[in-house]
């Protein structure tokens with residue numbers, strides 16, 4: 001038998017017959033409960049939501065009806081045991097005075113999975129539902145869903161629909177007088193009784209429906225409670241001190257935690273209104289998703305994400321969106337163009353508030369910056385206007401401690417120096433602070449980008465510095481001092497040559513630092529490659545060689561000896577000892593001291609030590625100790641005597 005190349009376009013073979021897909025309802029329910037919904041708690045939400053949509057639909061079909069005329073009542077009918085011993089578990093009913101359904105509509109919409117009256121309707125955007133599966137959530141807690149409904153269309157008869165989890169249903173018309181609307185009943189499944197506890201139902205109904213713009217009532221026995229609340233953005237609509245206080249107090253009660261500040265936010269895109277609450281503690285950037293979001297005034301999620309720009313991770317929002325869309329699970333916002341537009345506008349709304357604070361309410365902005373400077377720095381990077389207004393208040397870690405930019409500018413005459421990595425900052429910190437120079441530690445995210453963007457908005461210059469750059473600025477010696485240091489430089493040059501380092505003598509602060517190891521960024525890279533090669537196997541070693549080979553020639557590392565330190569001047573005097581007075585031995589001692597200063601300055605600068613340096617350190621230290629114990633100098637063949645490993649034991 002040959003198979004057509006494209007079966008979709010092939011003529012139907014003779015003898016074929018048409019069939020309809022069948023739906024295994026239990027399989028669908030399992031899919032919903034295990035993979036789409038977060039659990040049976042969503043049942044209350046789905047029934048409430050159908051009530052809301054039915055009321056919205058009625059406003060279009062019934063001229064005299066307004067959404068505020070609507071009402072939804074949840075009632076819990078307690079379980080009971082009849083005289084013959086039959087158990088009747090509790091039943092939850094949700095009643096609305098919405099659009100209702102005619103008998104044909106019952107067949108079309110209640111009994112067809114995936115069929116929704118809302119999709120394709122002119123009012124489509126004003127409904128919450130659209131997928132035609134929400135009602136099935138009832139089967140997560142009940143074996144049967146019963147709906148009694150009467151359409152608002154004139155002449156409609158009340159209809160009862162009984163749908164069962166095995167996929168069968170019955171419909172009958174009722175001969176009773178019923179006002180338009182729908183009442184859905186769910187009788188508890190034996191294994192789902194916990195979802196029919198009065199407190200549980202009430203809490204869920206309040207959490208999903210308390211902000212709805214019409215009465216939502218919970219009835220249980222004699223209790224008849226209105227669950228509605230006014231949304232916080234309507235109660236506290238401005239950024240005035242009184243509204244701010246009210247909002248903070250509201251947040252403490254509603255969210256169970258206190259916030260640093262609070263203010264209203266809005267966006268026309270997505271029709272969003274709400275409040276932003278400034279977190280009391282500094283937060284990590286990845287934590288952006290714990291906003292409480294209502295969609296058409298029904299709770300969608302307490303952990304919604306994607307509503308604010310990345311930099312706004314310092315606020316938690318509570319907001320309602322009339323123009324955004326849920327995903328099918330109804331627990332997240334659909335990531336679409338409308339959400340992107342709303343995110344952009346909400347970001348602008350936050351930014352406007354911060355700009356207003358910068359102009360008129362500085363204390364508030366200062367308080368916020370103190371805790372959330374990371375987020376605010378991100379905004380300053382992205383937003384020139386904000387940068388201009390607020391940059392001076394941003395704090396930076398510097399060699400003089402934590403300072404606001406304003407202070408750093410004052411102390412450095414608007415010349416902003418920064419170290420790009422933590423290691424570089426550590427290396428230059430002692431020298432910079434001893435010289436009263438302020439260097440900013442720009443190793444944190446956004447810091448360097450922000451500093452480099454500052455000259456666009458402020459009269460400042462910025463420059464990246466390393467310890468090597470600082471040492472360029474150390475004072476040169478006068479001629480006499482140069483002469484005095486000449487022998488020391490010779491010995492040091494000889495001692496440091498095997499280490500690819502050249503000595504220098506300058507005068508610098510702090511005077512307590514005898515030597516500074518200075519290395520520019522390029523030379524640092526080559527040094528790192530060398531250190532890595534020691535750890536790497538042959539393959540990696542040759543890769544590293546290739547990396548190093550492609551780099552430009554640079555000035556190598558320098559050991560800058562400090563003429564202001566007495567030890568260095570003593571070493572210079574010792575190195576100048578005439579040969580007849582034991583000069584060779586004296587220079588051996590100086591050489592060992594230079595080697596030790598070299599290793600010490602590496603360690604002070606937090607540079608990793610290589611094998612040669614460890615060996616050198618051990619040998620030099622032992623040599624010095626031996627010399628001290630025996631009361632003699634170290635080495636003996638003049639400047640350049642021996643190597644680090646063949647030294648010691650010379651006559652003294």
Ligand SMILES: Nc1ncnc2c1ncn2[C@@H]1O[C@H](COP(=O)(O)OP(=O)(O)OP(=O)(O)O)[C@@H](O)[C@H]1O
Nearest residue numbers: 050054109116117118129130131132133134135182
């Ligand atoms: N309380 C009600 N009043 C009137 N019609 C209702 C009611 N509940 C359900 N319906 C009808 O049944 C249809 C199916 O409801 P269901 O909850 O399964 O899906 P939906 O609300 O359309 O979409 P979604 O799955 O996104 O919630 C609805 O489109 C609506 O026509």
